[in-house]
Amino acid sequence: xxxxxxxxxxxxxxxxxxxxxxxxxxxxxxxxxxxxxxxxxxxxxxxxxxxxxxxxxxxxxxxxxxxxxxxxxxxxxxxxxxxxxxxxxxxxxxxxxxxxxxxxxxxxxxxxxxxxxxxxxxxxxxxxxxxxxxxxxxxxxxxxxxxxxxxxxxxxxxxxxxxxxxxxxxxxxxxxxxxxxxxxxxxxxxxxxxxxxxxxxxxxxxxxxxxxxxxxxxxxxxxxxxxxxxxxxxxxxxxxxxxxxxxxxxxxxxxxxxxxxxxxxxxxxxxxxxxxxxxxxxxxxxxxxxxxxxxxxxxxxxxxxxxxxxxxxxxxxxxxxxxxxxxxxxxxxxxxxxxxxxxxxxxxxxxxxxxxxxxxxxxxxxxxxxxxxxxxxxxxxxxxxxxxxxxxxxxxxxxxxxxxxxxxxxxxxxxxxxxxxxxxxxxxxxxxxxxxxxxxxxxxxxxxxxxxxxxxxxxxxxxxxxxxxxxxxxx
Amino acid sequence: xxxxxxxxxxxxxxxxxxxxxxxxxxxxxxxxxxxxxxxxxxxxxxxxxxxxxxxxxxxxxxxxxxxxxxxxxxxxxxxxxxxxxxxxxxxxxxxxxxxxxxxxxxxxxxxxxxxxxxxxxxxxxxxxxxxxxxxxxxxxxxxxxxxxxxxxxxxxxxxxxxxxxxxxxxxxxxxxxxxxxxxxxxxxxxxxxxxxxxxxxxxxxxxxxxxxxxxxxxxxxxxxxxxxxxxxxxxxxxxxxxxxxxxxxxxxxxxxxxxxxxxxxxxxxxxxxxxxxxxxxxxxxxxxxxxxxxxxxxxxxxxxxxxxxxxxxxxxxxxxxxxxxxxxxxxxxxxxxxxxxxxxxxxxxxxxxxxxxxxxxxxxxxxxxxxxxxxxxxxxxxxxxxxxxxxxxxxxxxxxxxxxxxxxxxxxxxxxxxxxxxxxxxxxxxxxxxxxxxxxxxxxxxxxxxxxxxxxxxxxxxxxxxxxxxxxxxx
Numbered sequence: 048x049x050x051x052x053x054x055x056x057x058x059x060x061x062x063x064x065x066x067x068x069x070x071x072x073x074x075x076x077x078x079x080x081x082x083x084x085x086x087x088x089x090x091x092x093x094x095x096x097x098x099x100x101x102x103x104x105x106x107x108x109x110x111x112x113x114x115x116x117x118x119x120x121x122x123x124x125x126x127x128x129x130x131x132x133x134x135x136x137x138x139x140x141x142x143x144x145x146x147x148x149x150x151x152x153x154x155x156x157x158x159x160x161x162x163x164x165x166x167x168x169x170x171x172x173x174x175x176x177x178x179x180x181x182x183x184x185x186x187x188x189x190x191x192x193x194x195x196x197x198x199x200x201x202x203x204x205x206x207x208x209x210x211x212x213x214x215x216x217x218x219x220x221x222x223x224x225x226x227x228x229x230x231x232x233x234x235x236x237x238x239x240x241x242x243x244x245x246x247x248x249x250x251x252x253x254x255x256x257x258x259x260x261x262x263x264x265x266x267x268x269x270x271x272x273x274x275x276x277x278x279x280x281x282x283x284x285x286x287x288x289x290x291x292x293x294x295x296x297x298x299x300x301x302x303x304x305x306x307x308x309x310x311x312x313x314x315x316x317x318x319x320x321x322x323x324x325x326x327x328x329x330x331x332x333x334x335x336x337x338x339x340x341x342x343x344x345x346x347x348x349x350x351x352x353x354x355x356x357x358x359x360x361x362x363x364x365x366x367x368x369x370x371x372x373x374x375x376x377x378x379x380x381x382x383x384x385x386x387x388x389x390x391x392x393x394x395x396x397x398x399x400x401x402x403x404x405x406x407x408x409x410x411x412x413x414x415x416x417x418x419x420x421x422x423x424x425x426x427x428x429x430x431x432x433x434x435x436x437x438x439x440x441x442x443x444x445x446x447x448x449x450x451x452x453x454x455x456x457x458x459x460x461x462x463x464x465x466x467x468x469x470x471x472x473x474x475x476x477x478x479x480x481x482x483x484x485x486x487x488x489x490x491x492x493x494x495x496x497x498x499x500x501x502x503x504x505x506x507x508x509x510x511x512x513x514x515x516x517x518x519x520x521x522x
Numbered sequence: 523x524x525x526x527x528x529x530x531x532x533x534x535x536x537x538x539x540x541x542x543x544x545x546x547x548x549x550x551x552x553x554x555x556x557x558x559x560x561x562x563x564x565x566x567x568x569x570x571x572x573x574x575x576x577x578x579x580x581x582x583x584x585x586x587x588x589x590x591x592x593x594x595x596x597x598x599x600x601x602x603x604x605x606x607x608x609x610x611x612x613x614x615x616x617x618x619x620x621x622x623x624x625x626x627x628x629x630x631x632x633x634x635x636x637x638x639x640x641x642x643x644x645x646x647x648x649x650x651x652x653x654x655x656x657x658x659x660x661x662x663x664x665x666x667x668x669x670x671x672x673x674x675x676x677x678x679x680x681x682x683x684x685x686x687x688x689x690x691x692x693x694x695x696x697x698x699x700x701x702x703x704x705x706x707x708x709x710x711x712x713x714x715x716x717x718x719x720x721x722x723x724x725x726x727x728x729x730x731x732x733x734x735x736x737x738x739x740x741x742x743x744x745x746x747x748x749x750x751x752x753x754x755x756x757x758x759x760x761x762x763x764x765x766x767x768x769x770x771x772x773x774x775x776x777x778x779x780x781x782x783x784x785x786x787x788x789x790x791x792x793x794x795x796x797x798x799x800x801x802x803x804x805x806x807x808x809x810x811x812x813x814x815x816x817x818x819x820x821x822x823x824x825x826x827x828x829x830x831x832x833x834x835x836x837x838x839x840x841x842x843x844x845x846x847x848x849x850x851x852x853x854x855x856x857x858x859x860x861x862x863x864x865x866x867x868x869x870x871x872x873x874x875x876x877x878x879x880x881x882x883x884x885x886x887x888x889x890x891x892x893x894x895x896x897x898x899x900x901x902x903x904x905x906x907x908x909x910x911x912x913x914x915x916x917x918x919x920x921x922x923x924x925x926x927x928x929x930x931x932x933x934x935x936x937x938x939x940x941x942x943x944x945x946x947x948x949x950x951x952x953x954x955x956x957x958x959x960x961x962x963x964x965x966x967x968x969x970x971x972x973x974x975x976x977x978x979x980x981x982x983x984x985x986x987x988x989x990x991x992x993x994x995x996x997x
Contacts, residue, residue: 083852120851154854159751218853247756261755265853274817276634278969280736280940281722283868284780284838285822285829291776294841298773301766303895305759342749342859345896346760354760363759365857366769368847373864375845376595377558378693378740378904379629380866380941381969382840389848391855393758420778421820429853465755466855494753494856 053202054452057513060196065506068192069175071101072505073168075184076177082128082151082218085119091128091214094150098212099131101191105198107135107210110234114215114222120267120387120427127222132234133210135194137203144519145209145238145477147469148187149216149245152179153494160496174499181500182493186244186486186508187212193513205520209238213469216245219265219429220468227469227476240442240480240519241473244512246463247487251340253331254450254511257483258438259359259462260470262394264403267370267427268296268411269387270420277382286382290372292420293388299414300390301364305347305357307392309364309410312403316361317396323360327352330459340490359462362398366390393464400430431468434481442480445522449514453507484515528677529927532988535671540981543667544650546576547980548643550659551652557603557626557693560594566603566689569625573687574606576666580673582610582685585709589690589697595742595902602697607709608685610669618682619994620713620952622944623662624691624720627654628969635971649974656966656975661719661983662687664961668988680995684713688944691720694740694904695943702944702951715917715955715994716948719987721938722962726815728806729925729986732958733913734834734937735945737869739878742845742902743771743886744862745895752857761857765847767895768863774889775865776839780822780832782867784839784885787878791836792871798835802827805934815965834937837873841865868939875905906943909956917955920997924989928982959990 061068080094081087099109114127131150155165155178163169168177175185190210197204215221227235249255272289273282301307332351348354357363370387373379394403408426415424437443438460450458463483474481486508492498536543555569556562574584589602606625630640630653638644643652650660665685672679690696702710724730747764748757776782807826823829832838845862848854869878883901890899912918913935925933938958949956961983967973 083850083854085851154850263755263855265855272818275967275972276970277816278940279838279840279842279866280738280868280938281833281964281968282816283840283939284832284836286816286818287778287780287820287822288840290841290843291778294769294772295778297769303762303766303770303893305762341752341757341761343747343761343896344898345762347762348760357759358756361759363754365754365758365763365855366765366847367754367854367856368765368849368858369844370849370851372841372843372849373845374843374847374849375558375629376560378864378866379558379842379969380738380740380840381842383843389853391754391853393755418778421818423819463755464758465753489756492750493756494854495751497750 054514054517056200057196057202058510060200061192061506061509061513064196068188068506068509071188072175072180072185075188076168076179077166079166080151080214081154082215083154085125088125088128091151095128095131095214098150098187102133102210105135105191105194107133109133112226114226117221128214130223130226131210131212135204135208137207141205141207142239142519142522143207143209143237145211145235145241145473146190147211147241147243147473148190149183149213150187151214151217152182153217162497170502173503174501175505176497176499178498180498181247181487181491182498183245185500185505189244189486189509189512192509193516196513204516206516209234216467216469219431223469224472227472231476235477238477238479241477241482242515243467243470243481243483244486245467246465246483246485247491247493248485248489249330249332249459249461250336251488251490253456253459254454255459255461255485256438256443256446257461257463257485259435260433260467261359261464262400262431262433263391263466264394264400264407264428264430265391266407267387267389268293269385269425271385271423273384276384279380279382282382287420287422288382289386289422290383292422293369293386295418296411296414297366297388297390300366305363307362307364309406311406312362315398315402326460327355330355330461358464360395362395363393364390393466395433396435398433400432404428404430431466432471434471434474436474436481440480441522442482445518446482446484446515449511449518452514453511486511529989529992531675532671532677533985535675536667536981536984536988539671543663543981543984546663547650547655547660550663551643551654552641554641555626555689556629557690558629560600563600563603566626570603570606570689573625573662577608577685580610580666580669582608584608587701589701592696603689605698605701606685606687610683612679612682616680616682617714617994617997618684618712620684620686620716620948621665622686622716622718622948623665624658624688625662626689626692627657628692637972645977648978649976650980651972651974653973655973656722656962657968657973658720660975660980661961664719664984664987667984668991671988679991681991684709691944694906698944699947702947706951710952713952713954716952716957717990718942718945718956718958719961720942721940721958721960722966722968723960723964724805724807724934724936725811726963726965728931728934729929730934730936730960731913731918731921732936732938732960734910735908735942736834736939737875737906737908738866738941739869739875739882739903739905740866741882742862742864743768744860744900746860746898748859751859754855754857757857762895762897763857764861764897765858767897768844768861770893771886771889772841772863772865775841780838782837782839784881786881787837790873790877801935802830805830805936833939835870837870838868839865868941870908871910873908875907879903879905906941907946909946909949911949911956915955916997917957920993921957921959921990924986924993927989928986961986
């Protein structure tokens, strides 16, 4: 009863400090830490330092670990932002939870169609709009505020904590694996459990625990037809155009119904067991809400189970865009000299990245040879593997109890279609049970215009993390 | 001999003033008059006013004619830049030559791959680099400097002149037709001949007179799959993606060898007569130089005649790019909600724009129906018709003599693969013989990175216009 009393007190204190927590989020969102844009590299470092200062104030020891240099597709080299490693020891005998979050965000510009400036946190109808609010600055601050609340009440934090906050997650967590491997016997050694607060709920209102993620193989297919952009009037009709070739190759990848046309790509996909099939039946998921969220006329599948399985346990292929071609409004009569088509495959258990890459590269190479264009082609790819965990572990049960103490319901056991490469890395380097504990809601528009986190998710999410620490202290 | 003496004197004076003429060009290039970018609209007006002032100093009467408002594809309306109409009457009994040029330029940014800032005229190895140097600010200044030189020597300009300088040429000369039609019995009434100084020589060194142009039909194909951009991890596999659909449609347009796949598109193409076939044989054209200029491994055709005919008298289709998709460097795992594919067909005699539009629209609509995607499609197009003229007219003979007096050779009789919509408009509204008199060289990179005009072309071109006025005075 004494401990439950503490938790009540903590929840009340979190409610009292809600405005202050929102102000801190506004400060974090204002830092334009876009990892995909090389010219924003200094903002990444600023964001890391800002967070390090917060951790230091909690009494944590903080290290900014240098990751060396990144080589861009054009060959230039720029520094990676440092990775933030923090340690908060309460009692050497306590269980140690390793916490992961990321400090970088997806690109965003007002003219992409945002209703408010993406780097100014803007509250409207109970939601806090801003790039990174949900993915992943809000959840990172959730940890900091949960611990702050324990300390402000003089209640001892019931576990020791290790923090891994990186700033290259939206760009494939490049540079991270090496850093983690090198800390296997150092910083990471004492971790007993790993908790990742990235990704979101399955729906808009029901909490969940996540035990699986898809991987991603991202491809750049570059075709070059001339030494300069050409005027389509002057040269059109005599030149093998790079765009024609690229469009041919992109069209050979996937059908309108999402079937990937690359031979052997489905060979390694794990067969569906009857037990796994049952999991999908139990999940709370409203197809109509999902369809309204997408805003499409028709989805590829109409049944709940089909939709969930095609988001979580079957691969998908998306064509993202073309670099080098005319992409602005208006008309331009250009034959672009060099174009780079970008697409990615979300991979699943038991697809191996090296097999996927081989199948894709072989297929594109063969299709291009059959096609017979004299233009130069170059394929470049990066990979992150899918991940699954045992969801019947005591770690998951503790998180389920924490969820129930905040939201009053059992969390759904879900997977996610997205990729958080670090999850698998952390599983591999620690050999410990890894849990994804989402804070935000499904309609937070992570990666899209008007990203938000509901004020409720942000504040109750802080309570959830406080309750999770409480439950973990009992293990 | 007296008149020839005058011409010699004029040529010498032009050489003396060369540096001053280059300075004027630098001033013109510094004005970023990009008609495709709505936010540069005020620069267009500035460029028109700057030129008007130059004409006034020659003693011309100048009118800035308002063209009303442009409706952008998204529905917003912005003002057109005014069209500049100038009149220089020397003697009411003289022949009147109507001169056309344009003051707007193609988009340009240093990061597109320019070696020097595109709006700073930069001299290197005998060439003047800068956006608009060749297309078409250099030639416009050529007229002004030619007349200035006559006047500075006290030699009467031998013809009356009408100037039509517009600032929407690179965006399809929108708004111009109505303006010209309304001036049929006014400003345009007295014109006896029309001379257009846009477009360039066929090769790098031999002057030509141009008697034909291709038209252009420009298409925007828009496909929309959702109300917002979607995260490919979260939604990929369940949504009919707009990019997949668009890539399918773009791939159905043209083969790698430039054959247009739209049924009936070749039906109206004028048959090749033996006489026309002979013209191509006589033309000076070095296939190897052309190939080096393009910088490709292989052209579609290897024979001079085939190359020229496919640039001038057969239609071609180019895919320019996609608006709304991811187009920047790096990786972004987005499913774009709405994408607009842009392609154009260069049309030729006797293709009618309305037939071309119908064939294209019918084909795309039918292909999309067969394909069966539930996503919304919208097709938007604009059109400019091809043009040809009688090259054996006394007007062309006068221009040929002028060319010989400057360059010492007979000009080739050529067509152009590009489109200058005003040429046909001027032919239709005046019913007079229209000549295109190019100043720049084929390798000027109009519309591409590192556009330039050779100093020689700029200065000898000014002499050519002075000599042309001289020859026209004798007609």
